[in-house]
Amino acid sequence: MSILSNIATCKCPNCRKSAIFNPSKGYPLRIPRMYERCQNCHYKFERETGFFFGAMFVSYALAAAEMISVFVVFWYFFGLRPLMVFILVAIMASMLSTFNFKWSRTIWIYLFYKR
């Protein structure tokens, strides 16, 4: 698999087989739980204390890109009123927040992964 599909599916950067996040059961929008180490190769995901602080900036970039995309689609192409566009952007942002959490941490892990 390519790196992009490994990031999209949140796989370990070392072995690329095991998941980084514990699969959530029940409520889908809760904050995802991370494994401390890979279940397959025991690679430690949090390299140092506060390592995932930088993932916040990746999450910000992902959220901004998603919001701008939804804004452009519904404002320019569908011509919806500003309040409706705002409501759609807010709904989309809350629905994608857990995915942004997972993807931003996974991207951050892959950015600093060294073989």
Ligand SMILES: [Zn+2]
């Ligand atoms: Zn692994």
